[in-house]
Amino acid sequence: MINLRRHRAILLAYLGMLLLLLLTSVVAPGFLSAAHLRSTVVLAAFIGIVALGQTFVIIGGGIDLSVPWVLNAAAVLMTLAAAGQNGPLLYIVPLLLVAGALVGAINGLGVALFGVPPIIMTLAVNVILQGGILVFTGGAPTATAPPAIQFLAVGRIAGFPVILILWIVIAVVATLLLSRSAFGRYLYAVGSSAAVATFSGVPTLATTVAAYTLSGFAAALAGMLLTGYTAQAYLGMGDPYLFTSIAAVAIGGASILGGSGNYIGTIAGALVLTILTGLLPALNLSNGALLVVYGVVILVTVSLGSESIAAFLGSFRRARRGDGAAL
Amino acid sequence: MTDFLKATAVVKRYGGIVALGRADLSARAGEVHALLGENGAGKSTFIQILAGAVRADSGTITLAGEAYRPKNPEAAQAAGVAAVFQELSLIPDLTVAENVWFRHEPLSPLGTVRAATLNAATAELFARYRFPDIRPDREVRRLTLAERQVVEIGKALSRNPRVLILDEATSALPPAETEWLLGLARSVAAAGTLVIYISHRLGEVRAIADRITVFRNGETVAAYETQAVDDETIIADMLGRRMDRLYPPRVATATDRVALGLRGFGAGSKLSGIDLDLKEGEVLGVAGLQGHGQRELFQALFGLGRAEGSVALWGQPRDIRSPRAALSGRDGLALVPEDRRSHGLMLAKSIRENLTLSVVRRFTRFGLTDPTREQALVEEMIRTLRIKADSPEQPAGTLSGGNQQKVIFGKMLLTEARILLLYDPTRGIDVGTKGEIFTLMRRLAAEGYAILFYSSDLAELVHVADRVAVLRNGRLAAVLEGDDNSEHGILRAAMIERAAA
Amino acid sequence: MTMLAADSRERRAMPGLSPSLKATLTDRAPILIPVAMLILLVAIYASLREGVFTLDELNLDTAAALTLVLAATGQTIVLLRGGIDLSIGGTISLGTVLAATQFRDDPAHVALWTVLILVIGALVGVVNGVLITALRLQPFLVTLATWSILSGTALIILPIDGGGLPSFWMAFGSRNWLGLSSAVWLLAVLVLFWLWFRRTRLGIAIRATGSNERSAFLSGVSPLGINVATYALSSLFAALAALYLTTQTGAGSPTIGKDYILPSVAAAVIGGISLFGGRGGLIGTIIGAYILTIIGNLVFVLSISSYWQPIVSGVILLIAVLASSIAERSARRSLT
Incomplete structure (x- = not known):
């Protein structure tokens, strides 16, 4: 019972996803075909991988606004450096993953060591990266993604999308990290209360830096994979992922204040967002309608998922009983 | 003389915890009325209800013969009840004068609050009650705790209250200012205000209170005229019949x-x-x-x-x-910190997660935690310390104060620090x-x-x-x-x- | 370090010392630093270009900065309250779109829709404030969601940039009085408004709530009232920003608002507003907005790639926030 309550938000997210699928099958019968489901999952995987880092950062009580241009920088630099060849990837990919992680570490240090509010720290890093990449490329990157990357993003093994396999591996690792590792415990503790964590001997600085580092790593990984899907890197390709990564985490039941949530929920969040994106054209609805629906979905899930609605209903019940509500 | 403030059977619960079981109080205008009781006896809850910061679950309060049920602090202030809480209500980034007149600032014709007017009004108020020297234009965050306490008192007086509540108002004050405050309480009462005075210092209470009401475990247990009662009786009322069995025999084991x-x-x-x-x-x-x-x-x-x-x-x-x-x-070495709620416990997290936070490595093998081993540690502690909870997954914040403290002890004992x-x-x-x-x-x-x-x-x-x-x-x-x-x-x-x- | 701050002040002598010079300086650092930055940037700009210290230049720069200033005014009020408002992006987009699609070449009609746009703006803030208070939701998430809803609505009304505005409306944007452009006059009105507003009861209460929410509540501030007022003001200023923006662009844009969300926060933070609430003022924010605008001018004058602009802005933002973090820490330490 208690567990059900704790994971109510996540259950709701999956319930919502199933309802959406059901709705889809009614209004757009072709939608539930294997091909379409596959492409939905592939698209969700990109959101899911970016949101991986965002999940860790938000659980730790922060937020990472530098995701778009870490992603974009990795994508642009990888395609330019590889110039369509598979060979150089052997060193470029690890190098860029480390670079992404380093950017994340800088974010983490700014937040944990210097006390800069996460919003400002990661925002500043984002615009600096944005400018840097724009200056570097002169505003017009043209290189295409190497075949190996394209294979990772859109290829299949025995009919199964490669990226989905990758996502499953990432999901398992992330879930183990959060629920079964010391780091995970520390992260929830830091997000719940940094003071309690310090008093309990938790290495708060290292934990915070690690979360942002992971976020930088995940964004860089997602950026490179995404070039395989779009066949080339382009400027601004990361911008939509700021909103979707945060939205996926929020829909997945994490508190933006930190200390709660998990990656299983974020996966549901990523799927919900992607299904919506696919569903609305089928309903002949515009991009604008999609944004409206996104906003409503966030509001509804966040209010249902948090304790606030329970408190709200509770206060009504109290009010009806005729005794006062606090606050 | 009729009762100016009368509270009857006031009850307040937080979840399953009863903060006030049955509080009664009757006090007259123009007297200093002391409220005594141990920590946790319910005094703070009671005055928070009077001050509108908390709403009672049941019971009735009348003020000057009229039903009094403030739904927020603003309503209480409007009714003439002003409180100086232990938890200060000052705004660090506002000046002393802005704090004193906060929410009832004198306004210029343009609807603005002029700093000069405010400072003058504050200086006048401070002079009238012979306050210690504090500049009205200083920001409160630059003041010492004692100075803040004094400003808080000024803030309450600025409303010309009919009821002035002083909750442990002398706890942070040096001796000279304590004397000043005691004199102030007497003179405010002499001018017709009801002063409700809460203190642990019996000497102070004896010096200024006309009457005394004693709380114990959330209930009113006695009320006296101060001259008609001795210290021993008051202490016995505060403590109840419990004392000696509380302490275990002390055997020297050093x-x-x-x-x-x-x-x-x-x-x-x-x-x-x-x-x-x-x-x-x-x-x-x-x-x-x-x-x-x-x-x-x-x-x-x-x-x-x-x-x-x-x-x-x-x-x-x-x-x-x-x-x-x-x-x-x-x-x-391990510490049970002073501030349970902000340094000791993650209130939203389970008993289990709190207990094992400092010893995650004790049940981690090859980088993964072992839930079975963790569960064993948790159950052992819950058993040893007799922590009363439905399950180890219950959020720590829903436990009673005593059980919360046991969880902190358990967390510390698990570290094996000796x-x-x-x-x-x-x-x-x-x-x-x-x-x-x-x-x-x-x-x-x-x-x-x-x-x-x-x-x-x-x-x-x-x-x-x-x-x-x-x-x-x-x-x-x-x-x-x-x-x-x-x-x-x-x-x-x-x-x-x-x-x- | 809060645990160290609690009680260690007790043994101080009672009478207050006069504030030391150092304390005054660290107190003022959040405003002195942006002022110094602005002077430095203007000096560099003046060394590269003739005629920087002319009314023309002031008129042009103010016209360029004013939309951001207006957007950042609302953001400043919310940040002082200790919140954040991402929805101003949606409000600005929707405002320009409504103006571009609804304004006709008839002053009375334009006046009607101007009022309507402002009312819609204020209502957006009322909704934000109610959701944040009643459902106890985080401002970041609530305003992220309402931003999405408003942007979507703007896109539905006007899918691509366009629409038209009456010529007299746009002429207002380039009008001059006494040698000063309408933007400068508007800015002057805004400053007067602020000097008045920050001394009103509401202005003090907003700052106080951001400084210490619990104390403000205990002193009689209503949580719902303060949140509704704060976010309504924010959205109202966003709507004003939208209206002014249309006098400059002459069109509606359903996506333009997002360009103002984070810069509005940046302008405020550069100008010394603390994200922890309660500290700073609009003058700092205006300076912050000018700093961001002049960086754009500099990049142009230096005829280097305009892509340097975000880099320089980001670095300045970091410097400003580090400086105020350090000032904040020393302010907290001075309590102990």
Whole structure:
């Protein structure tokens, strides 16, 4: 019972996803075909991988606004450096993953060591990266993604999308990290209360830096994979992922204040967002309608998922009983 | 004379916890009415209800013959009830004058608040009540705690209240200002205001209160005219019939082995030159008036903030710069912090997660936690400490104060540290759990633990500790044992310098 | 370090010392630093270009900065309250779109829709404030969601940039009085408004709530009232920003608002507003907005790639926030 309550938000997210699928099958019968489901999952995987880092950062009580241009920088630099060849990837990919992680570490240090509010720290890093990449490329990157990357993003093994396999591996690792590792415990503790964590001997600085580092790593990984899907890197390709990564985490039941949530929920969040994106054209609805629906979905899930609605209903019940509500 | 303020059968619950079972009070205009009771007796809840910060579940209150049921602090203030809480209600980034007149500022024709007008009004108010010298244009965050307390009193007076509530208003004040406040309370009452005065200091109460109401365990147990009652009766009412069985028999279990050795230990300007040995099997009490270095001693030992001098644990010199370094397993030390809710517990997290936070490595194998082993540790602690909960997954914030404290003890015991720093571990905890905690402390000492124990309640030190180290002005004033370890002896050591000065 | 701050002040002598010079300086650092930055940037700009210290230049720069200033005014009020408002992006987009699609070449009609746009703006803030208070939701998430809803609505009304505005409306944007452009006059009105507003009861209460929410509540501030007022003001200023923006662009844009969300926060933070609430003022924010605008001018004058602009802005933002973090810490330490 208690567990059900704790994971109510996540259950709701999956319930919502199933309802959406059901709705889809009614209004757009072709939608539930294997091909379409596959492409939905592939698209969700990109959101899911970016949101991986965002999940860790938000659980730790922060937020990472530098995701778009870490992603974009990795994508642009990888395609330019590889110039369509598979060979150089052997060193470029690890190098860029480390670079992404380093950017994340800088974010983490700014937040944990210097006390800069996460919003400002990661925002500043984002615009600096944005400018840097724009200056570097002169505003017009043209290189295409190497075949190996394209294979990772859109290829299949025995009919199964490669990226989905990758996502499953990432999901398992992330879930183990959060629920079964010391780091995970520390992260929830830091997000719940940094003071309690310090008093309990938790290495708060290292934990915070690690979360942002992971976020930088995940964004860089997602950026490179995404070039395989779009066949080339382009400027601004990361911008939509700021909103979707945060939205996926929020829909997945994490508190933006930190200390709660998990990656299983974020996966549901990523799927919900992607299904919506696919569903609305089928309903002949515009991009604008999609944004409206996104906003409503966030509001509804966040209010249902948090304790606030329970408190709200509770206060009504109290009010009806005729005794006062606090606050 | 009729009752100006009358409260009947006021009840307040928080979840399953009863803060007020049945509070009654009747007080007249123009008197100083003292509210007495132990920590957790329900006084604070009661005055928060009067002040509109909390709403009662049931019961009736009348003010000047009319039903009084403020739905927020604003409504209470409008009805003429002004409170000075222990928890100050000042805004750090506003000036003294802005704070005093906050929410009822005199307005210019443009609807603005002019700083000059505000400062003048504040100066006039402060002069009328002969306030200590505080500049109205200073920002409150630059003031000392005592100055803030004084500003808070000014803020309450600025509303010309019909009822003025002073909750432990002298706790942060130096002697001269305490005298001033007592005089102020009397003169405000003489002018027709009802002053409700809450203090732990019986002497103060005796000096100014016309009548006394005593709370115990959330209920009103007695009401007296001050002249008609002696101190012993009041204390007996406050404590109930419980005292002596609270403390376990004290068997000396200390060995000669020094667990924690301090030489020239200090922390900044607040604590210096401490030479002290805590022995294996010993409960060493720490006493001192508020703010004389005991907090700094515990924090510095636990690696919070700077420390000077040398520390040896079990004979090994150690340099502890963070709680993480202090919590180094069997040879380390563990702390039960003063502030349970913001330093001790993750309130939204489960009992299990709280208990094992400091010892995740104890059940981690190959980088993964082992839920079975964790569960075993958790269940052992819940059993040993008799933590009352539905399940280990219950959020810690839903437990009663006593059980929350047990979770913190469990978290500390799991670290296996054999030197325990307990900072006021029984504050605000029900009597039953207090007894359990003392029994546990003596049992741990018998097992060879070494315990450093600060309490704001002197009786606890006298009955539980083997010896008591008394701090005065950040220095070790005395170490008392045997017959010297008495409330009288501790107070004398803690205050004597002040009395001589 | 909060645990160290609690009680260690007790043994101080009672009468207050006069604030030391150092304390005054660290107190003022959040405003002195942006002022110094602005002077430095203007000096560099003046060394590269003739005629920087002319009314023309002031008119042009103010016209360029004013939309951001207006957007950042609302953001400043919310940040002082200790919140954040991402929805201003949606409000600005929707405002320009409504103006571009609804304004006709008839002053009365334009006046009607101007009022309507402002009312819609204020209502957006009321919704934000109610959701944040009643459902106890985080401002970041609530305003992220309402931003999405408003942007979507703008896109539905006007899918691509366009629409038209009456010529007299746009002429207003380039009008001059006494040698000063309408933007400068508007800015002057805004400053006057602020000097008045920050001394009103509401202005003080907003700052106080951001400084210490619990104390403000205990002193009689209503949580719902303060949140509704704060976010309504924010959205109202966003709507004003939208209206002014249309006098400059002459069109509606359903996506333009997002360009103002984070810069509005940046301008405020550069100008010394603390994200922890309670500290700073609009003058700092205006300076912050000018700093961001002049960086754009500099990049142009230096005829280097305009892509340097975000880099320089980001670095300045970091410097400003580090400086105020340090000032904040020393302010907290001065309590102990």
